[in-house]
Amino acid sequence: MTATTEAPAPEVPGRQNVVGTPLRRKEDARLVTGRTRWTDSVAAPGLLHVVILRSPMAHARLTRVDVSGALQRPGIVAAYTGLDLVDDFGGLPTAWTVSEDLKTPSHFPVARDVVRYVGDAVAVVVASSHDAAVDAMEAIEVDYEPLPAVLDMEQAMADGSPLVHDDIGTNTCFTYHEEHGSYQASKAKADVLLTRRYVNQRLIPNAMEPRSVVVDPTGAADSFTIWSSTQVPHFVRIFMALVCGIPEHKIRVIAPDVGGGFGSKLDIYAEEAICLGLAKRLHRPVKWTASRSEDYQATIHGRDVIQDVEIAATSDGKMLGLRVDLLTDMGAYLQLLTPSIALLGRYMYPAIYKFETHSFHCTGVFSNKTPTDAYRGAGRPEATFAIERAVDDLAAHLHLDPIELRRRNWITHDEFPYTTVCGLEYDSGNYEAATDKALELFGYDALRAEQAERRRSNDPVQLGIGVSTYTEMCGLAPSRWLGEQGYVAGGWERATVRMTPLGKVEVVSGTSPHGQGHATTFSQIAADALGVPFEDVEVIVNDTAAVPWGLDTYGSRSLVVGGTAVRRAAEGVVEKAKLLAAHLFEADPADLEFDSGTFRVKGTPSATKTIQELAFASFTSHTMAEGSDAILTADHLVDPETFSFPHGTHLCAVEVDTETGMTKIRRYVCVDDIGKVVNPMIVEGQVHGGVAQGIAQALYEEAVYDDAGNLVTGSLVDYLVPAAPDLPTFETDRTETPSTTNPLGVKGVGEAGTIASTPAVVNAVVDALRHLGVDDVRMACTPERVWRAIHGARGSDDPAPAGSVVYGGATTETTAGGRLT
Amino acid sequence: MVRIQITVDGQRHEDEVEGRLLLVHYLRDRLGKVGTPVGCDTSNCGSCTVRMDGQSVKSCSVLAVQADGSEITTVEGLATGEWHPVQTAFKECHALQCGYCTPGMIMASIDLLEENPSPSEDEIRHGLEGNLCRCTGYQNIVKAVQYAAAQGGAQ
Ligand code: FES
Ligand code: FES
Numbered sequence: 024m025t026a027t028t029e030a031p032a033p034e035v036p037g038r039q040n041v042v043g044t045p046l047r048r049k050e051d052a053r054l055v056t057g058r059t060r061w062t063d064s065v066a067a068p069g070l071l072h073v074v075i076l077r078s079p080m081a082h083a084r085l086t087r088v089d090v091s092g093a094l095q096r097p098g099i100v101a102a103y104t105g106l107d108l109v110d111d112f113g114g115l116p117t118a119w120t121v122s123e124d125l126k127t128p129s130h131f132p133v134a135r136d137v138v139r140y141v142g143d144a145v146a147v148v149v150a151s152s153h154d155a156a157v158d159a160m161e162a163i164e165v166d167y168e169p170l171p172a173v174l175d176m177e178q179a180m181a182d183g184s185p186l187v188h189d190d191i192g193t194n195t196c197f198t199y200h201e202e203h204g205s206y207q208a209s210k211a212k213a214d215v216l217l218t219r220r221y222v223n224q225r226l227i228p229n230a231m232e233p234r235s236v237v238v239d240p241t242g243a244a245d246s247f248t249i250w251s252s253t254q255v256p257h258f259v260r261i262f263m264a265l266v267c268g269i270p271e272h273k274i275r276v277i278a279p280d281v282g283g284g285f286g287s288k289l290d291i292y293a294e295e296a297i298c299l300g301l302a303k304r305l306h307r308p309v310k311w312t313a314s315r316s317e318d319y320q321a322t323i324h325g326r327d328v329i330q331d332v333e334i335a336a337t338s339d340g341k342m343l344g345l346r347v348d349l350l351t352d353m354g355a356y357l358q359l360l361t362p363s364i365a366l367l368g369r370y371m372y373p374a375i376y377k378f379e380t381h382s383f384h385c386t387g388v389f390s391n392k393t394p395t396d397a398y399r400g401a402g403r404p405e406a407t408f409a410i411e412r413a414v415d416d417l418a419a420h421l422h423l424d425p426i427e428l429r430r431r432n433w434i435t436h437d438e439f440p441y442t443t444v445c446g447l448e449y450d451s452g453n454y455e456a457a458t459d460k461a462l463e464l465f466g467y468d469a470l471r472a473e474q475a476e477r478r479r480s481n482d483p484v485q486l487g488i489g490v491s492t493y494t495e496m497c498g499l500a501p502s503r504w505l506g507e508q509g510y511v512a513g514g515w516e517r518a519t520v521r522m523t524p525l526g527k528v529e530v531v532s533g534t535s536p537h538g539q540g541h542a543t544t545f546s547q548i549a550a551d552a553l554g555v556p557f558e559d560v561e562v563i564v565n566d567t568a569a570v571p572w573g574l575d576t577y578g579s580r581s582l583v584v585g586g587t588a589v590r591r592a593a594e595g596v597v598e599k600a601k602l603l604a605a606h607l608f609e610a611d612p613a614d615l616e617f618d619s620g621t622f623r624v625k626g627t628p629s630a631t632k633t634i635q636e637l638a639f640a641s642f643t644s645h646t647m648a649e650g651s652d653a654i655l656t657a658d659h660l661v662d663p664e665t666f667s668f669p670h671g672t673h674l675c676a677v678e679v680d681t682e683t684g685m686t687k688i689r690r691y692v693c694v695d696d697i698g699k700v701v702n703p704m705i706v707e708g709q710v711h712g713g714v715a716q717g718i719a720q721a722l723y724e725e726a727v728y729d730d731a732g733n734l735v736t737g738s739l740v741d742y743l744v745p746a747a748p749d750l751p752t753f754e755t756d757r758t759e760t761p762s763t764t765n766p767l768g769v770k771g772v773g774e775a776g777t778i779a780s781t782p783a784v785v786n787a788v789v790d791a792l793r794h795l796g797v798d799d800v801r802m803a804c805t806p807e808r809v810w811r812a813i814h815g816a817r818g819s820d821d822p823a824p825a826g827s828v829v830y831g832g833a834t835t836e837t838t839a840g841g842r843l844t
Numbered sequence: 845m846v847r848i849q850i851t852v853d854g855q856r857h858e859d860e861v862e863g864r865l866l867l868v869h870y871l872r873d874r875l876g877k878v879g880t881p882v883g884c885d886t887s888n889c890g891s892c893t894v895r896m897d898g899q900s901v902k903s904c905s906v907l908a909v910q911a912d913g914s915e916i917t918t919v920e921g922l923a924t925g926e927w928h929p930v931q932t933a934f935k936e937c938h939a940l941q942c943g944y945c946t947p948g949m950i951m952a953s954i955d956l957l958e959e960n961p962s963p964s965e966d967e968i969r970h971g972l973e974g975n976l977c978r979c980t981g982y983q984n985i986v987k988a989v990q991y992a993a994a995q996g997g998a999q
Contacts, residue, residue: 051935054943055927055950057879057919064878154862231883231891231944231978282881282944283978315884538942538979704938708984712941715981739888739976747969747982 039619041547041557042767045704048543049562050536053280060279062235062252067308070237071100073298074156075311076146076163077320078138081174081391081732082187083167085136085145092162093148098155101305102148102163105133111300112267115356116291118258119363120509121387125197128188128389130356132266132293132300137170139187139355140391141733142320144293149301149309172391172732176329176350179388187355187389196353196387197362201369203444204380206335209344213335217417223405224802225327225352225726227319227736228398229744230537232282234322235312236294238302246273247302251295254284255575256535258359258512260567262291267299274299278565281537285716286397287322288537289577290359294321316738324726325398327352328365330409332372340421340431344380345444347372347409353387354394361396362387363510368402370445374410375454375494375670376432378444391732397577399716400774403495404781411491411782412789412799419793425490425786426458426467433492440763447496449668450763452696454492457758461672461694464754470676470690478794486689487677487791491783494670497771499578502662514663516580517572518588520549520596521656524642526635528553528560530592533573534585535565539709539773541581544701545589548767552593553634554620572660579667579771582701587765588661595657600637603655606648607632607640667762667770671695673714675783679791684810686722686788688751695775696758699768703757706772710755713776719745720777721784725803743803792816848912852877853921861908868892868903870911871918879920880947883976890975893948894918900955902948902974919947922954930954930992939988941979949975953989962993 053059090102115130133144146163150156171185178184179194187194210216237250247269253259256276264271281288294311302309313321328351335344351365369383400407418428434441436453443449467488474486499505502513519531530549534541546560563569576585597617604622605612608630615622622637624630632640634655640646641653676690693714700706723743727735736742743749761768781802788804789797796816800808845860852875861870871877871894880903883891887905894903895917903916922928930953933939940946949972956963956971963971968989969982977985 047935048938050943051940054940054946055919055931055934056923057877057947059879059881059943061878061881061944063882064872066876154864229978231889231942231976232881233883281942282883283942285978315886315889540941708938708941708980711981711983712979713981716978738886739884740886744976744978746974746976747972747986748966750982752965752983752986753981 039554040551042551042701045702046543046547046557048540048705049546050540050542061232061282062237062250062279063312065237065250065279067237067239069307071149071151071305071307071309072153072156073301073309073311074148074153074160075144075294075297076148076160077317078134078141078143078145080138080167080169081141081172082170083138084170085134085138085165086168087164087166088146089164090146092164093159096155096159096162098151099159100149100151102146102159104146105131105135108133108300109135111304112296115266115293115296116262116359117357117361118359118511121362121366122197122199125362126191126193127357128191132296140393142393143355147297147301149305174390174392174728174730174732176352176388176390179390187391194389196389199366199385201383203446206344206346206380206382209380210335213343214338215336215420217334217336217413217420219332219413219416221330221332221409221412222801223326223328223330223408225395226325226398226720226724227726227742228285228287228322228325230283230285230287233313233315233318234288234292234294235310236298237308237310238298239308240302240306241308246275247299249274249276249295249299250279251276252281252288253278254281254288254535254537254577256565256567257533257573257575259291259295263295263299266296267303269299269303275568278535278537284537285399286325286401286577289397290323319737319742320393320734323358323396324354324393325395326405327395328405330405332409332413334413334417336417338421340423340428342376342378342432345373345378346382347384349385351385351387352392352395353389354392355389356394358394358396361394364395364397364402365405366402368406370443370447371403371406371495372410373444374407375434375492377434381444392728393734399713399777401578403774404717404778407491407493407495407778408782411493412786415490415786415789416798426462429490429492448665449494450665451760452494452668452670453758453760454670457670457694457696458492458672460756460758461674461692464694464756465674465690465692467674483682484678484680485791487679487787487789489675489677489783489785489787489790491673491779491786493673493779494668495775495778496666496668497579497774498583498663498667499580500666501664512574514574514584515660516574516584516588517658517660518585518592519656519658520589520592522596522634522638524639526638528555529563530560530589531563531570532585532589533570533575534581535573535575536581537576539576539581540702540705544582544705545586547701548586548589549593552590553596554618555634579773582769583667583765583771584661584663586701586767586769588659590766591659591661592657595659596655599653599655599657600634602648602651603637603641603653604632606651607646663764665764667764669695669697669770669772669775671775671779673779673783675787677784677787677791679788679809681813684806684813686804686809688718688784690754691751692754693776693779694756694758695772696760697772697775698760698762698770700757700759701767701769707755709772710776711753713774714753714780715745715750717777717780718750718784721781721802721804723749723803846909848909850911850914850916852916853918863907863909865908866904867906867908867911870908871903877918877920880918881944883944888976890948890952891945893951893975895951895955900951919950922950928954929995930957933988933992933995937984937988937991939980939984945975945977949977949985953992956989957993963989
């Protein structure tokens, strides 16, 4: 180490106060040069390839599965049916008991007697090459005895409906009810009742990296290393131990580079158990990688909720009560969080509004489709869609500007902290400020004037303006709250910060990044807290051997919970370094000050030690205080007191060609309040990506099943993931109301854009057409649906727009659109 | 089995391959060029885009035997000492999050800039139509291409 006897100035070079600055990402160097390690790129000596034969039937009894033909093919090591593997793994887990009446069906990684959706695994083939395995799969003979498929939620609940699970005896998975105040009393007081049915269609998450698993059993003493394209390596370890009966300490899970997740990799999947079971049985490393089309069947879907909403209001626009009744499609089985998703949104229906009462009911329904689970926002986009659509519809009915109706009902900035009708305390927010800023950026009045002019002149291209003033609850969540809700895990997060002997820093975090930029933002937090250069920090994540404790990444929790843990652990290191410095100076710790990585003895300018010098001193331990643990490492576990509540105002202007039904987004303005910001560049990127996914739901995407239960949108050819020309430029801005519930003042941002944008866009589409008698267009608002909505409104007596595709296989699409009384 | 000879990122290879082997699998599984990922099975996503004799192609829609005699550049071969300006632009403009689409986006962007050294936003969006990104909403990718163009473009 160089001596620093001459200059009192700290030796530490580099920037100070990097939190809040748009530092470029550390992650990018390997990503832009192709030096990546995706799970499918992992190689192991003697690697075998697994392929899975999947059911082409939505519901059928397996009367014969014969793999013997496959075993004759070249390169084949093994082939198994579900019944061959009963000792290798048990059923897959569900982690959330949402109600006492929850029905949890058996869910085996490979079906044993009945297949329940197109894509259910029927047999597995293991071969020396992927191609050999695919070829051999053709020689497997299966006899399917067809059973009637259950595809529509309302029909599924009717008496006499065929059952997805015979042994359960009903298609109702659970019912859930909460009552906050007497909705009936609000209704009795109301002048106006707005009753609406909205539909959040089924979506396919489409992380660009298809899922993949590699398991290597060749480590020491019966231990297994699992590489998985997962958001939740820590959960995978625990649940693989339980599902496969392998002791937890013999399992190491690594999530290497993971190409996006959006909730779809927040799960415990059949293929993880299959690969672990096969690696154990065959004593060889194995790999399974989904093709995109296979991923469409075998990875969870999102949304799929029918929402009956009623608002009781006064004629001058005071919203009194809110009633919500949901039907939510589980699919054929329960994945990790399937039944909880719609319920995670339940407190977000009242949103930013001061309802007096709220009645919430939810029914989970089984169907013969791919299971649903968390997809970006998980319940909150659905809730926000319903309430923001309903508020716009109510405004139209009352002949009020939609902004004005919101102003009459939202929580004002001086009312925080505010306890909502659901009993949730919002710590901070300023809806007026975000809205005013958005209106100005948008040029709201000018656009309204243009809209009026186009209506007056009967322009074939009509202009619509949509509003969404969302809030959300994220940063999942206080452990105690999760326990009360019937969730099996907690919501804490843990970090270790340690100085290495030569003065560098390692941050170990239990979160599990898959594109969000944790290495950059956590380095910023640690660098500022320790006063070291940003470049000197390394962030260690995504490997259960290196990070024994963690609850991973989802629910916009990484920064709010995980980042707070990093900050606190770094402060712990500073505390320890201070004691060491005091010992070396023979000073009282209280007489030391710490600034920018350097300790000084007050009043003695020459007495300084950098934190790097102290790291080396702690390493040598030549001079230590009696009994001190001076190694500069500290752990911190954060269990959040509450959620964080980002909010914002999103405004969308669309041009709808009434002759073709084509919608074009002309402007998209969003002002988000996510509290303090660690890296504004990364925040903006999260907003862009989130808004894009929300727009995609509004205009483009829909998982469609035919009436035999085939996924018609079964590949990227048929499922419209928007490309660059399909999306506008987003105009983003922020207001900054710091969160008061964490030391960083931050709120989550990962899901905000998706939660906010869908209703803004659909509200705009409907607003463009409202003067033509249209009051709803079902998502995705394709040109055909828009065209039919216009023509239905003009001519037929069908109150709801009917699309060309059959939503949910039957009646949902044509269920009446709603009514006003 | 067919004998092919391909130059990949400056290195010559001779191999026997099955007629059905896709170029992307030849690159990944035979040559260990795993910087080029696979995102779909329908030639829609563009993740696998490489340059073949100076033109960007989706390497999942080319057979290895069709690439016989050609020169392939993957994302791994772009940086010769220094990064390619488009690589730098992607980092500078935060044009990637998970990075799975990035190799393909970069290769397609280079192609675009060679054909049109100062493209408009609209031209960029349409030029990259064959490459899907699920993370960024494309805005910063557009920005990165514009940034690279301003820095002197494709080379
Ligand atoms: S892998 Fe999707 S286009 Fe080639
Ligand atoms: S950065 Fe993740 S798909 Fe483009």
